[in-house]
Amino acid sequence: MAGHGADEHPHGADRLCEAGDRVYSRAVRRGRVPRRDAEPVPCLMELALLHPDPDDMEWLVPTSPQEVMTRLLRGMYDEVSASQRRVGSAVAAFEWYAGLGRQAPAVPSATEGPAIRVLDGLARIQAAMDEATRACTTEVLTVQPGGIRREAELSEGLHRATELRGRGVRMRDLYTHVARHGQGLLTYLELMGGAVEARTLDEVIERLILFDRTVAFIPANAERTMALELRHPALVEYLGTVFERLWRLAIPLTAPLPDTGIEGISHREQSIAELLAEGHQDAVIAERLGISVRTCRAHIARLSETLGAASRTQLGVRIAQAGLDGAHRPAAPVTPPRSRIPDCAMR
Template identity: 30%
Template sequence: MNHPSGLSAAAVQVYRLRVTHPTDSVTELGCRAGLPPEVVVAAESELTRLGLLRTSPAGGWVAVGPETATEELVAATEHEILQLQVALGATRAKMQALSAHYMEARSLRSARGDIETVRGLDNIRAVIDDLARTATTTVDTLAPGGGQGEQALSAALPNDLRVLSRGCQLRILFQDSARRHKPTGQYVTRITAAGAQARCLSHLPTRMILYGDDCAVLPIDHERTGLGVIVVRDASVLGFLRWLYDHHWSQATDFFVDEHESPLGLSSVEAEILSQLASGRTNPTISAELGMSERTVARIVAGLMERLGAGSRFEAGVRAVQLGWVS
């Protein structure tokens, strides 16, 4: 069993004996300790590595106090840390020296009318991190697809909290089904506690992030967001995207407010599914647009058909229009 210091029991015993018997041979010290010579040699090697035992010029050994040995070990480590800190400081200084050049080039890149295409997940994250870091007024997000992925939420949370800490306004618009996704709810709780606003709507047109009146980030293909994004800085396009966002925001309800039922007894999700059903949409299409599982959509569709007394999806759509449930 090892000593609390981490030394073996034999090393502790040899250390004690070397304090009082520095000139004993290995055999003599082994006799005093009741240890075989090879165990004494191994213990002395263990003590030497830690600086607790040194050979004496006059012969024999010198036992060094733990405090002295510790100071010498720590001094070597502190020297290595100091060298690393110097290297880190030099690297930081070199990188900061590029800041002015970067900001100047970025301002040129941000000229109105400019549209930038960004591909690759790492590149997309770098652009979004940069835009979030330099945002000064507002950041508004459309987040379709229901509950968001936990990895995406973890990546977004630090950026969002930094944006809020600088006094920026942060608004996020989710689809209604996100209310039932626990990780998304926990994320919204964190950011709203820091001053953000979050609302829900049954249907959102596309994924989008607006950074004040400076730029917007949209997917190249809203159905395959992994293909890449475009960063838009054109004033006329930004004006339309701002109107689009504010229009949807004005129709949405607070994330933590329960969905209100319509006078017909339909929840907002049921009303949206029924509207899409009347338009001839299939369950997979409805599922993708509302960010819900196909099983959930199928269950709600079956319930609506039963309430309408319809034997088919087509008949359900016709009856819903006849009864005024959908326009």
């Protein structure tokens, strides 16, 4: 509870600072204190706990504790009464609004649940994914960036893939070309018996899992310990369109990668050459193609040797001269033949 000037202080009369407590206690015990003793604690004057002695202005006398308590309680009572009146007004107003809602016809929701929900922690992410899997009836679309899929990651999604296959759900997965070299995918292919169709690209977008074109999951941080559950129709439709356009550009897993047309240059080295021509650093190239930085640099060294480049600057010139900068790269087939692999998507 504050007296005049209390807004300038971090406390009121009911919670004095340590220095103020000492001076006020001394004043109560002795009946008065010298004005100079109160100079370090102006809060006592501002809160009217001390006031000048009419007989000697160099001394200050305390306001009696009983008077201070009465003032505090009166102020608190006034504050509580005002709060009760505000509560009553708010309840009355929103009861009126609630009545309007009961009178209006029900409008069907465009989505089930919130349009965007943040899932914090792997346990919440897994629970939401399991729920979406149980509700899925037609298709699952996934994008899996990175390189070779670890068997632990693949095993994690096996139970979902098996459950979906049992209900006749169609599954399509997009990977980077590097994923072709993982034995885990071939093992899943045998286990799933052709339930999932997969294609690969040089690079793909960040991880995406989309169920029935109604709910999608994307990472919410770099560590992938948080995710966004998206149910807004416009967002989900947009992500579905992105997937379909990447899908048309991708190459079936069992189909060979197109030849570069340049002796001694592999498809991966051509992809690296294109990204080098765009000015990207080794770490960025490695991340986008799903390989390690060490592997990326080994390919760059081999590329330099093949093209006869003695420096990075010269390598850039040789890449352009050889037509490896992507300027004249042939487009991928629009409708390549279908192939199937197991669902390794939801991990």
